Amino acid sequence: MFWKRKKKVPSEFTCAECGKIHSDWPALAFNSPTNYHNLSDKEKEEIGKLDTDFCEIHHPDQIDRFIRVTLTQKVNDICETLEYGLWVSLSEKSYSDYKENYNNSNHEVGYFGWLCNNIAEYGNMLSIPCDVITKAGNRRPEIFPHQDFDHPFVKDYYEGISKKEAVNRIDEMLNNLG
Incomplete structure (x- = not known):
């Protein structure tokens, strides 16, 4: 994540990237998929490849491939x-x-993908099926969890969450920054 706590949510945040104070809610961003995060430092060096938008893990019998995406919660x-x-x-x-x-600003297509991050309130979220929709203008793809998948995160995605819950999630992630 790229935000440092300045005051109680949703007041102001000092951005760890640019150093400026922002008053908008921060995006809750993960620097890597959980699969990569859980590798040892040695494994990351030997079998992992990670940049801001792509990640690969080269196992002896397979390659796991990941991309960075966005999700908008109502x-x-x-x-x-x-x-x-x-x-x-x-x-x-x-x-x-x-x-x-990746550099084709007119590329708009849909893929099938599996969610690869966990949000604390939901426990294990790995392998929630999602539609991954690319966007014109080279913006990051957006995901839409499959509505028929039985998981509290999917239910909340489609029904929405309260302001209190959103603020709690922001506080939780900001308080857990290393």
Whole structure:
């Protein structure tokens, strides 16, 4: 994540990247997929490849491929949304297509992916099926969890969360920054 706590949410935040104070809610971003995060430092060096938008883990028998995406969570009792920066795994074919068209500002396509981050309030969220939709203008793809998948995160995505819950999530992530 890229934010440092300045005051109680949703007041102001000092951005760890630019050093400026922002008054908007921060995006809750993960620097890597959980699969990469859980590797030892030695494994990251030997079998992992991570940059700001792509991640690969080269196991002896397979390669796991991930891309960075966004998710917009509806907040019911205010005119705000909670933004997430997450990672999904893609098939080799989808990953290759996305990577080949990464700089194509007109590339708009859908892929199937699996969510690869956990949000504390939901416990294990790995392998929630998602539609991954690329966007024109080289913006990060957005994900939409499959509505028929039985998980509290999916239910909250479609029904929305309260402002109090959104503020709690922001506080939780900001308090856990290393």
